[in-house]
Amino acid sequence: MSKKSFDECYFTSIHDIEVLDDIVTYVERNYGKLGKYENSIFCPECRHAELSYVHQTSRTRAFLRRKFRTVHLPGCSYNYEYSSPKFSKEYYELLTDDQIQDKMASMMRSLLRDSLDNGENVIQASNTVEVDNPLILEKEQNGQQIRKSLRRKKLSTWLDEEIAGELHLFYGEVKLKVRRIEKTNEAGESYFYYFLDIFCENKNREWKRKTQIYRGAMEDSIDENQIYYFVAVGNIDFSNSFPRLELSNKQSILFKAIQ
Structure with a gap:
């Protein structure tokens, strides 16, 4: 199974x-010591598997990983191999547009707080009982049910070429802006296409453009003044001048205004 790392934890x-960014800042200010986080950080999903902090080196960022001899609960998506773009594409092809949007809504409720769930963001399962987890993609293959999990990336954290080509569930609280581009076809007729710009708040509480999604003819x-809960499944393309989020499926995006 692929090694799992975590951008956040249950404290x-x-x-x-x-x-993770807040833990890194604390450790740096605490002369490299984990201090208050020692033996107090767990899987953000099942809250059962204990995590350890791996310090930054000249070659790698600091990250969190599961401690040896501690396990995730059965319903936790971190028990499964990560989904490939191919597996995800095949999975979504089996669903209707409405089913995909239902799946995205379940992912949003699982990862982001709103008034409907009162902040309950935990997999409820015993050590023997599986639960229905929206962060797991499941499809039949050769008569067997194959389950894969989604890497997840909070949009307010770092995005760089280290994650290029990897499928993620991107999520967070964002601001959005529609950008319209006008073009002229060979017949001299004007037409428009659109980008959805995604902004995240940095540590200075400034909203900075983080990535963009090509939306074609969809406006x-x-x-622009509203903050939204946002989830999308796809990968980041760094080949252009600015990182672009390429959706796994045209329906694999959902945003909801925070009331």
Whole structure:
């Protein structure tokens, strides 16, 4: 099974999710010591598997990983191999557009707080009982049910070529902006296509453009002053001048205004 790393964790001292960037900042200010996080950080999904902190080196970023001899609960998606773009494409081809949007809505409820779930962001399962987890993609292959999990990446964290070509579930609280481009065809007729620009808040509480999605002829209805919950499945293409989020399926995106 592929080694799993984590951008965030469940921190027992606050009974809430803590992002890796905040832990890295704390460790740097604490002379390399884990301090309050020692033996207090767990899988952000099942909250059962204990995590360890791996310090940054000259070649790798700091990251979190599961401690040896500790396990995830059976319903946790971190038990499964990561989905490839091919597997994801085949999975979505089996679903209707409405089913895909239902799946995206379940992913959003699982990862992002809103008034509907009161912040309950945990897989409820015993050590023997499987649960229906929206972060797991499942399809039949040669008479067997094959399950894969989605890498996940919070959009407010780093995005660079290290993740190029890898399929992720991208999520977070964002601001959005529709950008319209006008072109002229060979007959001299004008037409438009659209990009959806995605902005994330940095540590200075400034909203900075993080990535963009090509939307073709679709013009999304956006309030640029509104903050949205956002989820999308795809991969980041770094071959252009600015990182572009390529969707796994045209329906594998969902955003919802935060009330």
